[in-house]
Amino acid sequence: MQRNQIIRTRLGWKLLDGIERLVSALWPARFKGSVGRVLLLPAVLLIGILVIGLGYMIEYSFHELDLSTYRLKDEYSLVNYAVIADRPVYMRVLNRTLLAALIVSVTTVFLAFPYAYMLVRTRSALTRKFLLIALFLPFFIGQVVRAYGWLIILGKQGLINSLLEGLGLPALNLIYNYPSVIFGLIQYMLPFAILLIVPAVAAISEDVELASEGLGANWISTFRHIVLPLARPGLIGAFVVVFTLTLTDFAMPEILGGGTTDFIASAIYDSFFQLSNAGLGAALSMILVMIGSVIVAAIFYLAGTGTLGVREQSR
């Protein structure tokens, strides 16, 4: 009995030694410092696939559509970019999209900050629960459903116009226009902004605020000189995320815009699917990617490298 146990123990050790040798062979000790890098691999692969797709898009953008075969011509040309430059409609749609992205980002961050602050600082568990539920509930309702919800509320026979009618007032055009698209987008983006601002506010120690007030600063001064600067990573992060999401949004303008307030994503969709012109769609996509990247890079440059809480390592 005891002999069997000894044999089992020895076998167990041998098995463990074997596993260790196998692991050492597969992952030598000198690679141990690379564990972090290996864990990054899936993300790198994902981005790599995206880059490959982007490469194809760049390539397509330099080929003109042949209307006799509905295939892209083999020759490289700048025709698609020339078409975009030549048709003022694309510039108008692009300007409309950029303006919307700016309005939505500024408004959303402005509205999200007090919400996030309240969520972090409230001493009432009930209030925090309510704010958390109100924050996460919209995530369970898709963007399209929410947009249709606005049709019910803002439509000609919707809730608001019914109330106005009841009061003997004329009905208003509350939907199928640019303001209704902006309104829908703000409502859609608000939870994203709050989620990004909350960690930044939570990272500000309440003691710092108390110290400021203890040193004689009033609430406004504390807010301006302590809270806002310390919450900057969250505010910039929320602005960038909301800006890029709005810049590429498709559903809200499609549903709430009534077909006459297209954003650039609609123009890209039309090129790819309605016109079957992958070259033109790719060129529009490239322009959108470039504009978005330049703006985000400029924001990071102006806001400093410490933005989003990422610190430069000392060498």
Next chain:
Amino acid sequence: MSMILDTKTNRRTVLKTGAAAVGMLAMPSVLRAQEKPKEIIVRAWGGAWGDALKAGVADPFTEATGIKVRLDFTEDNEIKPKIWAAVDQGRVPPIHVNWDTTTNATISALRGATVDLSDLSNLKGLLPLAKPSGLEGYPLVNTYAYVYVCAYRPEAFPDGPPTSWNVLIDPKFKGRIALYDDGIGFNPISVIVGGGTFADIPDNMEPGYEFYRKLKQNEPLLGEDADFTTWFQKGEIDVACTISVNARAAKESGIDVAWTVPKEGCKVDTDGLWVPKGLPANEEHWAKEFVNFALTKDAQQKWCSMLGLPPVYPGIEPPADLVGDPSYPTTPEDFAKLVSVPSPVLVENQPIWFAKFNEIFQG
């Protein structure tokens, strides 16, 4: 004992399987090509359109062949590049049969993505409308005609239906009119109502563009089939240019909608069926059989009656509610009152018209 029995059974099974395999190899490829797949996938439009295809063609086809038919409601413009990519890359396409507009189907034929349907037995005796124009053979087969009518809310027209498309630029209906978001169905009509003639299409579309500029001032809504029904239902619009099927379906579901063909006429077009290249031989065979089945008298009668559209099978009576309706053309005289632009002209010019339409309405 049981061992012996098992061995015998196994042996029998092996022998049976072997015989079947030998039989398969010996079977002529023509017969192998007719092996029934479990199902075929047909891309379709949803709502009243899909219901009609299911009741008129898909279910009877399943009854006749035992092959299940799955309807795929992917948007017609979105399935197109998926099929094209599959054909170009030598992959099996995502659907077996595409129910498509003739213009889109013609584009797919020009790209070489369609199977020739010339050998279908039921093509014989169909109306000339079934044959796609400007293409060799039958890379697609047209199955019915449809009309982009002037649909209106009778309550908004107490003096009777609108007699001219000029109603769309009447300030009385500002913000209460609707068109398709790519101008489809109205582009040729805009030329005529804008003071041009049919002969101006496609070389001189300026009268149409001028009409669109006036129309833009009247703040139209631009949308798709489903949007028109929602807008009429929610009281958002009083008048729209839409396919008669949508107007009829809305009326049948209790929405107060009627339709008319104004004096300038309406655009008449066709839809068709086509089979993408790249399917396994047996699946291609049964996909073609599905198309062939859709051209039988019974299928055409039920499918097209439900849609309220004139089929390509001759001699089928219109549904009772559409007898004498100008949106249901049956004779050459009926068609003469409508505006028909040949598919090759549409294929070549639609991108240009769409760009101009967009330029005017997105400005």
